[in-house]
Amino acid sequence: MQIAIIVGLILAILWFIEKMLGTPMVIRPIVVSTIIGAVLGDLQTGILVGATLELVFMGFIQVGGAVPPDVLVGAGLGTTFAIMSGNGADVALALALPIALLAQSLKVIVFIVRSWFMDFAMRLAKEANIKGLITLNIAGLLLQSAMYFLVAFVAILFGSTAVEAFVNNIPEAIKNGLEVAGGLLPAVGFALLLLPMMNKNNILYFLLGFALFAYLNLPVLGITLFGVVLAFIIVFEMKGKQGEVTETNTTDEEDLFDV
């Protein structure tokens, strides 16, 4: 009961902070799981679970109107259940994924409900009532925070025994498979990040970053610095039709690697 209330409050407050402070990333698993670990008395597991879940959920971000799986609920409940049942990152992952997928539709409902608020917002705008607009804006946010509290509270209060039984009955072979899948899942995230950015003309830069790590084992920060220098050279230093050089290279590479 206590845990249900505390975790519910954590999720609600984190979401409130996230949207009151301009999306500072406090609802990412690396933060959420750590806080829940600290509150449940197992900070170490919380941090480790956060690291695992962050990798898997990296690509699930809300860009534009598309609603991704709900990482806050997934990481929050996955971590809680894993710690309560005395398990670690693997179990947290196995639970967080389906929970995040299930919770996805809750956000959609909130977005629809808040669409109804907009008529009211237009009326307030017509009266130049700025206090009313701000209040309405925060009320919309509180509605979503309350939803998160409720979901976590109900899920933990009624779900923990069922979840525990479920976790203890996962066969070993499936657990191994989940571990392999856990290693593959970041690929989905990276592909999602690439989707709006990458095309035939610039896939070369992606391959360059990949090869610098694969062959030279450079740290990611180092590769970033190379990228900044390269971008500066290409964008500001080279004049005229520099695009042609990269384009011919690109087609060569692509024939080799395009699946």
Place this chain on the structure above:
Amino acid sequence: MSEKKKLNKDEKKLMREIFWNSFMLEASYNYERQQALGFSIGMWPAIKRYYKTKNEQAEALERHMAIFNTTPHVVTTITGVATALEKEASENPNFDKSIINNVKIGLMGPFAGIGDSLFWGTLRIISVGIGLSLAQQGSILGPILFLLLFNVPHMLTRYYGGVFGYKFGTSLMGKASSSGIMQKISKGATIVGLMVIGAMSASMVKLQSALVFTVGEEKLPMQDYIDQIFPLLLPLLYTLFMFYLLKKGKKPTTILLITIAIGIGGSLLGLI
């Protein structure tokens, strides 16, 4: 209106107000108008300054209730441009006010593109990469460093983006060129973003072949040969395969489930 003029005292105060009013952009995100409610609240510092009657203020607020959507971290740049345009509109009776929303719509797309690849795609990924390496060892510094690395540039962009947008909007009134800079920033951000995502997928996607060929007495593990030619070839192919499926219009949730199935199936069959 000269381009490089220093901001006066009231304008500096205005910049701070734009900064503080910008944070609630997505508090009431919804399908009908997306971030419009948050954006019109962000325009209030400009509106209350430039329009003195209630009717004018209401008209301006309604104007900014039009559907709006961009990356939250870079919104102040657009607020700054719109603020400069509202200023012009309030001073110049011949100003066509429909320009304001047209400029906003023209900016929100490119800014979402730049902002998403800079903040979600690049800065967040770098912060995760550094935070993660510490968190994986169980260090509390991991999440803390992650938040700091992301939010220090975030806050700076939020403040100075507003200043830049306001100055840019003011100069826009003078001459309509200098938009080439946006394309350059966009192209540069894409290059850095792609290289970082390339490096991150190489370091974080794990896929190894468990296949072992037996020729006579000798055991030949497949992965050894792959490593000699192109280490991490399999993670690369898998990431590109996922990209290909998304490009073909498959839903993220679908390929997520496909991946889990491949992971469990492949491991049961002893392939990976």
